[in-house]
Amino acid sequence: MSKSNLENKFNMSCLLVKTLVKSPSDKDLLYLYGMYKQATVGNCNVEEPSKFRLKQRAKWEAWNMNKDIEKSVAMAFYIAKVDEIFVALN
Numbered sequence: 062m063s064k065s066n067l068e069n070k071f072n073m074s075c076l077l078v079k080t081l082v083k084s085p086s087d088k089d090l091l092y093l094y095g096m097y098k099q100a101t102v103g104n105c106n107v108e109e110p111s112k113f114r115l116k117q118r119a120k121w122e123a124w125n126m127n128k129d130i131e132k133s134v135a136m137a138f139y140i141a142k143v144d145e146i147f148v149a150l151n
Contacts, residue, residue, distance in 0.1 A: 071100065071136040074143040085146050092142055095123035100135035104128050 078085075078093065085093070098105070105125040110117040127135060 067133055067136055067140075070140050074140045077147065078143055081146070081150065083150055085150075089142065089146055091119055091123040093139060094120055095125075095127050096130075096135045096139040096142065098124040099127040099130050100132050100139055103132070 075097070084090070105121065105128065107121065109125075110121050112118060130138075
């Protein structure tokens, strides 16, 4: 898949997630968040939140666990997860 095709599919997958009637599981949402951030920003560049800030901590961990995954790989993983979610919900 060429870079522009991958980016187009990634952008389409990002839009598709917003159209879901039923929300994916928290686990899937965190996975998508982590891959999205890795694909669009790169390695986690924010300070680790306090363990008492549960939501922020979970999001930070979801992103940080993808450290050093290349942008194109993160995009491909994101696309695959969105496809998996759509199949499961339909």
